[in-house]
Amino acid sequence: MAQLKLFDVTFSKRPVNVSSVPQRSPFRYPGGKTWFVPYAVRWLKQYQGNINYIEPFAGGGIIGLTCAFENLAKSVTLVELDADIAAVWKTILGEQNEIFAKKILDFEISRENIEREFSKPILSDLDRGFITLLKNRLHHGGILADGAGLIKNGESGKGLKSRWYPQTLYNRIINIIEIKDKISFIQGDAFEIIQNYTRCKDAVFFIDPPYTTAGKRLYTHHQVDHTRLFELVSRIEGDFLITYDDSNEIESLAQKHCLDIERVPMKTTLHYEKYELVIGRHLDWLREFLNS
Numbered sequence: 391m392a393q394l395k396l397f398d399v400t401f402s403k404r405p406v407n408v409s410s411v412p413q414r415s416p417f418r419y420p421g422g423k424t425w426f427v428p429y430a431v432r433w434l435k436q437y438q439g440n441i442n443y444i445e446p447f448a449g450g451g452i453i454g455l456t457c458a459f460e461n462l463a464k465s466v467t468l469v470e471l472d473a474d475i476a477a478v479w480k481t482i483l484g485e486q487n488e489i490f491a492k493k494i495l496d497f498e499i500s501r502e503n504i505e506r507e508f509s510k511p512i513l514s515d516l517d518r519g520f521i522t523l524l525k526n527r528l529h530h531g532g533i534l535a536d537g538a539g540l541i542k543n544g545e546s547g548k549g550l551k552s553r554w555y556p557q558t559l560y561n562r563i564i565n566i567i568e569i570k571d572k573i574s575f576i577q578g579d580a581f582e583i584i585q586n587y588t589r590c591k592d593a594v595f596f597i598d599p600p601y602t603t604a605g606k607r608l609y610t611h612h613q614v615d616h617t618r619l620f621e622l623v624s625r626i627e628g629d630f631l632i633t634y635d636d637s638n639e640i641e642s643l644a645q646k647h648c649l650d651i652e653r654v655p656m657k658t659t660l661h662y663e664k665y666e667l668v669i670g671r672h673l674d675w676l677r678e679f680l681n682s
Contacts, residue, residue: 405657414459416478416562417526418553419450423598425656426633427456429668430596432679433631434462441594441628444587445469446580451479453596458572459565463594467574469583474525476577477518482563483570486516491567493520495560499550504528527553581615581622588625595630597623601637616640620647632669644669652676 408424415422423430430453434443443463445454448470458466470476481490493516497503504524512518528550566573576583580599587593599614616639623630624647634640636653644651650673653665668676 405655405663408657412456412459414455414562414565415450415452416482416523416559416566417450417475419452419526422450422452423633424452426654427452429654429676429679430631431456431460431462432675434460434594436675437462437594437629439463441592442590443467444583444593444595446583446595446597447599448479448575449475449598453598454573455566458569461572464592465574466572467576467583469576469578469580471577471579473577474518474522476575477515478522479575480515480577481519482566483573483575484515486514487563487567487570490516490519491560491563494523494563495556497524497554497556499528499554501550504550523559527559581618584622584626587628588622589627591627593626593628595623595626595628597630597632599632599634601635616643620644620649623647624649630670632667634667634669636665636667640667640669652680654680 406425406428411424411427413424415424434441434457439461441463442465443454443457444467445451446469448454448468451468451470454466454468457463468479470479481487507521507524510517512521580597584595584597587595597619599616599619620643623632632644641651644667649669650671652668652673654668654676655663656666657663670676
């Protein structure tokens with residue numbers, strides 16, 4: 391299946407139109423970074439592929455997937471602590487990936503079938519991954535944290551079927567399978583991974599942790615020591631970008647470590663505009679991009 395190539399996007403200070411960005415992740419991920427893809431591509435292109443890309447809080451993994459599809463790094467490493475999300479990535483990148491894709495393509499959406507899947511014993515990563523993807527696509531906002539429930543009305547009143555696109559999901563997974571040799575997955579702690587590679591000058595990190603405000607509502611592993619994270623990041627000898635909610639606490643931490651900060655506009659899934667913080671060592675390239 392042909393791989394999509396990212397096309398150039400003309401920027402202003404308006405939010406990125408996510409419909410203009412190739413959708414490569416199978417997840418409908420709360421806090422996902424599809425809107426950030428063109429910025430990340432501009433950042434990574436300056437290294438001409440001579441880097442090892444690491445994403446310590448992978449989640450839906452859209453930036454890492456883009457990096458792999460666009461050949462922007464020698465290697466791509468996705469890291470995720472959450473066992474449910476990890477099961478999806480381990481299955482897609484593992485030996486049962488085509489079975490997983492076919493199961494998604496063949497699954498008939500109904501509340502009865504969904505409840506039957508949820509009641510089955512989980513015997514493998516494939517089982518856990520399939521249930522996780524069902525919940526992610528069919529829960530309100532794609533939220534996997536405890537307390538989230540299935541949508542009722544869906545888009546245009548079409549219920550559950552309005553959020554389950556089997557052919558689209560199948561195609562995305564098959565596309566990832568075709569480039570899976572470029573991607574490594576680690577189920578583990580982001581802090582440990584960052585610490586392990588702080589002295590690697592060719593390691594480049596995209597760091598998108600659970601945010602200070604919405605993290606508890608959206609993610610199972612929402613508790614992050616943000617102070618420790620900035621202390622650790624300040625020791626990285628390669629390069630990095632961090633994305634965060636527009637928070638005074640985070641801005642203060644960035645300033646404490648003499649990091650560059652830029653507020654970037656984005657549009658939420660509910661279509662209202664807000665700013666997020668982008669943090670790095672030098673963001674002149676980002677300001678030029680925003681103003682071009």
